[in-house]
Amino acid sequence: MTVKTQVQQAIASAQSVQASLTQFSLETENQQAKQLFEQLAQQQKNITTQLEGRYQQILEEEPQFNQS
Secondary structure, three states, X not given: OOHHHHHHHHHHHHHHHHHXXXXXXXXXXXXXXXXXXXXXXXXXXXXXXXXXXXXXXXXXXXXXXXXX
C-alpha cells in the first residue's frame, strides 16, 4: 500500500469521525454533551484539514503518485 493510499484512507477515516461527532451533537438533548461533541467535531475538522494538506504536499513532492 502506497503512502498516497494510506493518507487517503486516513482522510476518509477522519471525515467519518467528524461526521459521527456532528451527528452525536445533533441527536443529544444534553447541552453539555452537545457542546462537547461540537468542540470535538471542530477539532476533528482541523485534523482532517491538516491531513488534506499533507496529501497535497505528497502529490507535489512525489509526482509518481499523481499517476492513478
